[in-house]
Amino acid sequence: MGFYILNMFEKNATSISQQIEILKSRGLIISDTSFAEHQLANISYYRLGEYWYVMQDNKENHTFKPKSRFEDMMSLYNFDRELRFLLFDVIERIEISLRTKLIYHLSHEFDPWWFQNFELFQDSQALVKTLSNLQEELERTKEPTIKSHNQKHKDDKRFPPSWKSLEQTSFGSLSKLYGNLKNTIKSKDIIAEEFGAVNHTYLPSWLQSISQIRNFCAHHSRLWNKNLPSTLRLLSKPPYKWIADVPNQNDFKYLYIHLCLMKYMLNIIEPENIFTKRLNALFEKYSNVDPNALGMKSNWQDEDLWK
Template identity: 25%
Template sequence: MMHFSKPAIDVSQQIQLLKRRGLQINDEERAARFLEVVSFFRLTPYMRPFQIPGDDHRFAEGAGFRNLSHLYSFDRRLRLLVMDAIERVEIAARAMISNHMGPKYGAHWYLDAQLFKGRYKHTQLLQTVRSKQQDERRDYERECARVERLAQTSAKRKTELKVKRSKESYARHYGLTYSEPELMPGWAALEELTMGALSHLYAGLAKDADRKTIARRMELPWPLLQSWFHTLTIARNICAHHARLWNRELGIKPELPKKASFQWPDSLTRPRHNVRVYVVMCMLNYLMHKVSPDTSWHQRVKGMFDEFPSVSEEVMGFPADWRGDVFWS
């Protein structure tokens, strides 16, 4: 273990450091403004493609600050595009699970531990929903106390404000209105789960038949949809934390069709492509056409690359001929 000794340096010192490392900075004032809002540390991963490997962070000849900011802007656009699609898929997933499980097993189906595998953390699911209702009730009580302290406000107006506050979320409304069952119905509870929790819930359903019926709404085999939900959860977390997505390896190998019974790019039958962002884009392209048949999301993907022609598609796992694939048309 080593002793950390790197000093904290201000923006002007950061610019001088980059220049000493060989980075061309034609407009130092503009570069300073960029570093004031995007930290040097956050920008570091976007420097690496322009640095000489093993040469103490030296930049290759001709590398400029604009290259870094341009790549950063591309990654930001990519994350926003991915998040836009994942939002649609996540909302659809909640509806698909609710629309199957509710009518089949009842409004409070998720309370029944028998509907889940033995290793599924059912108690944790219930505590998540319970905590949400408790937090909402505490917030409501604090808001009511503030309403009571309002000067020159009539008792009638105070009552109206309290009623209005009680309806600001369903979790709050349910806890204030119903005593049995303790927790809200399934269609509301699912809305309180994160994408990760929703993915685990789907994988934790005890009956293959239930997972199969839900997956059929996306015209996918259930093992594939289960794996995709997990992969998209990881992608969503990367985007939500504004982390680098552009050339990242996913760290997992999602399930992919060996021989698809649906439209799917041939290039993704080759294992070397299934750990980069291209596989996420393909999953989202397929799923977006299921949840929104008139979507133009795939055209927006192409448009983004047209705006950033200098960004390498290869490092993201995109094959050279991906634009001509009917899957992306």
């Protein structure tokens, strides 16, 4: 029996010098060829393409707008890179706080193995997946606390207690554990209130949003000019400082409202944070970056939230 493959996609690999010639032929100004060669040798053509895409006036022919420069595209790339570093630092503080609150409140309301108690959760299948991921993380870890626990308690087939186990798990798993808790669990509302979310209705969507952005940061994915799929639920009257204008559904696809949410939570966790100063300094450093691509509002620094 013969096998036939018709209409196969064909594309040949191009050298760095060929890539540069292609870009020049399409109208991209490359004044320093050595600089461009160095960048393309360390950052793939395909990855950089996400940043010069908006500089093209014809997306099918890939031709560039007049005065489009390779150096300006690299500024966009470096801005995005430094933005991810900044957000990763902010999210780390939120993640550690969430982990601490989950361990503390649930362990006191129930016991240190609450995260294995299926009676506390809405979706058993989702919990099985979360616990399976946790098991893999615990098997991979080289943390002395986990190894020591397993050696001392070989006959105990449970996970190590929450203050050991959940220190090894991801923000995404923590977010799913919280969201999957039954709404009757007192700690679910207590944790939401401590994050300024009033009750359990809103916090799961906040954590989902932040977890998604954390994954983009961890995998070096573009944040600049990215449409973010979101199911954010925001309070109409938050108990702490917030932005003056009520965002509409279209705003949720831009990064700005998600930055506001991180700032809101960070202000509670670390009231003396310098997130505003660092974000503003980033825009000043890369003055050619259009803030509108992130959905930034004019004079955002003057909002009570960001002061």
